Amino acid sequence: MPAHRMSMRKLKEVLRLKWVCGLSHRQISRAAGISVGAVSAYAARASAANLDWASVEPLADDELEAKLRLPADQNTQARRVELDYALVHRELRRANVTLQLLWEEYVEAHLGERTYRYTQFCQRYRDWAQTLKRSMRQQHRAGEKLFADFAGHTMPILDGRGGVAFRAHVFVAALGASNYTYACATRSEGTHDWIGGLIGAMEFYGGAPSLLVPDNPRALIARPDRYEPGLGRTAQEFVNHYATAMLPARPRKPRDKAYASYCTLCG
Structure with a gap:
């Protein structure tokens, strides 16, 4: 096992992202906030123990830890020290x-x-x-990624007398493979607006994608980080409920959010 062991709860999340969501080790690294080497090491150990998600999901923490204990020679002889690319x-x-x-x-x-x-x-x-x-x-498989962002401009919502009641923010989402676009108006750009917009988009498309890619919003991020932003509790519970994953676009990384930028242009 890696020198700094993660909790069994986080290890379960790593395995879920790999087996259920089909993410690459680099994507899992960013989503879970651990190194690529650690992801590879835990995935290899789980495979060596002949585990899959169906067998891992119901296990208690101590049971999972026991399952992943392999003889020392299997763990140390085959693996070389990975370089820091x-x-x-x-x-x-x-x-x-x-x-x-x-x-x-x-x-x-x-x-x-x-x-x-x-x-x-x-x-x-x-x-x-x-x-x-x-x-x-960038090449995206159908249903793989849903990019989302808020448009830069607000729009007026009129009251019954023709005056402006408030200015609405515009949530926009687009599927990576087809650019198929969804939009809705919200009161603000808070956590409940983001979650509500994503739920509305998934209901509109008729399913959940493998990966949600929001434009690194503070409303969803608990630990801002240029390389490995960590999800807030509400966002993490949301992706767990819908059996998907969320990988916020990194600041100043335009390739991460190419379709998120496309979304705002549609707004």
């Missing part, structure tokens, strides 16, 4: 830093542990770097 990527931008140097530092930092050879280290980093390039081209 994001760190390698950042360090390579510095003058005179090479993959050879970073590999030597990686090996030195993990003396006595199983590490990758230099050629493997380079190939794994290059494979990871290619995923960054592929992210330039």
Whole structure:
């Protein structure tokens, strides 16, 4: 198991996001607020224990922990220490830093542990770097993602005498694969407005997507973070109830919210 063990409750959420929602390990990392390596390690341990969501869901915490205990040789002999891809990527931008140097530092930092050879280290980093390039081209499966945001402008709601009763905020959502759009007016942009808008959208579409992608709203985020924003309690209970997942778009990451931006233009 990783050095810093997470609670069994969070581990269950990681496995639910993987098996029920079909998210990638990187998406789960961001949604759950843990490293990609930790996600991979727990997923591998669950697979080695021949578990699936049907068998994990009813387990109590102590039962799940017992199920995931494997003989030490199975856990330590097969796995190599994974490199920190994001760190390698950042360090390579510095003058005179090479993959050879970073590999030597990686090996030195993990003396006595199983590490990758230099050629493997380079190939794994290059494979990871290619995923960054592929992210330039977003392709969405039908029903996979629902992007949502509030339009930048409000609209007047008139009273019975023709005066402005209040100015409504416009919630807009769009399916990633088809751009099929839903919109509704709300009193504000609070938590209940976000949740109500998402529920209205799912009722409109006739089902819940695998992943909800709101534009990083404060109303849904308990722990603001540039890389791993954490969901508030209400938002987490909402996604659990609808058996979906929520992955807020990161600030200053336009590819995360390409369709959320599209939504606001529709408003």
